[in-house]
Amino acid sequence: MKKITYFLLLALLIIACKNEKKSETIISESVSSEDITTSIYPENITKVFDAHGGIDQWNKMNMLSFTMEKPNGKEITTVDLNSRAELIDTPTHTQGYDGESIWINEKDNKEYKGNAQFYRGLMMYFYAMPFIVGDDGIMYENAEPLTFEGKTYPGILISYESGVGASPDDQYIIYYDDESGQMQWLGYTVTFGKDGKSKDFHFIKYNNWQNINGLVLPKSVDWYKYENNLPTEKRNTVEFTDVKLSTDPVDNFMFKKPADAKTVE
Secondary structure: OHHHHHHHHHHHHHHHHHHHHHHHHHHHHOOOHHHHHHOOOOHHHHHHHHHOOOHHHHHOOOEEEEEEEEOOEEEEEEEEOOOOOEEEEOOOEEEEEOOOOEEEEEOOOOOOOOOHHHHOOHHHHHHOOOHHHHOOOEEEEEEEEEEEOOEEEEEEEEEEOOOOOOOOOOOEEEEEOOOOOOEEEEEEOOOOOOOOOOOOOEEEEEEEEEEEOOEEEEEEEEEEEEEOOEEEEEEEEEEOEEEEEEOOOOOHHHHOOOOOOEEEO
16 A cells, blocks of 8 residues: 555656646747847847837838938938848939949939948938847947936947948947937947048937837938037938838849949949
8 A cells, every 4th residue: 555655646746747847848938039039139229129119020120211302302212121232212323232232323324423332221221220220240338428408318339240231340329318218319430431440429319200110210310510529509400201111021123233234343
């Protein structure tokens, strides 16, 4: 009788252990991919992402398009958010990037005199703040707060690992409202065509937002004059219209170089 009792107790113990392991497995599998995604970012930049709709919502998007009014007419930018292929259409030329090379297609025999390499992705980067600094290869640090007109904004310094992007020495500082988490200012350096990092920060004020597919994105931004790495007074405003943000797959044929376009070396 004692032996039977012993074996019954042993069997119950084994079953209990198996059930415990099974419940542990279920608990670990219940952790959502969203928890994993957001946990890779520091708390302060996650707070900013969340105030603008969340990085997970942004990562669902495949295509971004917006229009800016320029002196010579409308400039329409369309971007594949996965490959970063890009098409910039203007009244005088079309600039494209197919994921490997940049091309220019001039219209009406009007010579393109800009710097296509520098301009590729430039306005998209400013428009897609703050989500664009959720890319791979980015490092985050606390920055000195910015005080402007009596209000202080905490700052997050963004820099890049070596070899990331066309200008890995560029740096950005996102300044945000401490209470709401919403982005308020962007400080940025320009190092394209130069060696090493720059200590000269330019400033854009983000204070006019719109909701597109659950994400809070700029309706317009204000470029500011600056002195001693601080903004001083507003210089000009750039407005964004006809904004489209979609989860639909992108037809990459639009980014392919036309037969009569010139490849930018």
